[in-house]
Amino acid sequence: MEFSSKLLEQAVYEMSQLPGIGKRTALRLVLHLLRQSESQTEHLTQALTKLRTDIKFCKNCHNISDVELCEICSNPNRDASVVCVVEDVRDVMAIENTSQYRGQYHVLGGKISPLDGIGPQDLTIHSLVEKVKAGEIEEIIFALSSTMEGDTTNFYIYRQLEEYRIKTSTIARGIAVGDELEYADEVTLGRSILNRIPFENSLKN
Numbered sequence: 160m161e162f163s164s165k166l167l168e169q170a171v172y173e174m175s176q177l178p179g180i181g182k183r184t185a186l187r188l189v190l191h192l193l194r195q196s197e198s199q200t201e202h203l204t205q206a207l208t209k210l211r212t213d214i215k216f217c218k219n220c221h222n223i224s225d226v227e228l229c230e231i232c233s234n235p236n237r238d239a240s241v242v243c244v245v246e247d248v249r250d251v252m253a254i255e256n257t258s259q260y261r262g263q264y265h266v267l268g269g270k271i272s273p274l275d276g277i278g279p280q281d282l283t284i285h286s287l288v289e290k291v292k293a294g295e296i297e298e299i300i301f302a303l304s305s306t307m308e309g310d311t312t313n314f315y316i317y318r319q320l321e322e323y324r325i326k327t328s329t330i331a332r333g334i335a336v337g338d339e340l341e342y343a344d345e346v347t348l349g350r351s352i353l354n355r356i357p358f359e360n361s362l363k364n
């Protein structure tokens with residue numbers, strides 16, 4: 160792609176670094192921004208800058224938050240003894256949308272994936288084990304998508320927690336293999352949390 164301006168080229172390059180955005184789409188978006196009023200573009204850049212500088216991760220569940228302890232963890236009506244283990248904020252949002260879950264979450268920040276160079280130490284598994292060790296948790300619900308990485312991660316955590324004799328369950332797999340949680344419809348996802356099964360049972364098939 161030949162550009163008539165270095166500034167334009169630079170902006171298109173940065174935009175094309177986003178997932179799913181090719182050079183042509185990047186160019187279309189940048190031209191759109193150029194046609195917008197300057198204040199509109201400023202709102203976008205300010206929102207992104209503030210996102211990077213001000214965002215916090217809840218010190219208890221590691222979900223994205225504006226404050227030290229997120230709204231879910233600081234809500235006294237949520238049951239802190241039940242913890243749902245998820246990959247990221249999208250899963251929390253999906254499960255919250257079902258209005259069927261009153262426990263807390265633990266956000267791993269990804270899944271174990273040797274091919275992508277992501278090991279257990281890159282996730283928040285250690286802090287989950289610490290919480291269980293401290294005796295704060297009675298049940299862990301695994302709610303990672305049923306991909307190979309999801310299963311590997313579940314199993315790794317399960318083995319880490321085995322000695323503490325807490326209840327471990329997994330959301331019922333009404334959700335087809337490979338489906339991401341965020342795409343499951345609310346009724347199905349809500350039901351699969353209520354009808355969760357002991358984790359041991361999921362290992363047998």
Ligand SMILES: [Zn+2]
Pocket residue numbers: 217218219220221222228229230231232233
């Ligand atoms: Zn939290």
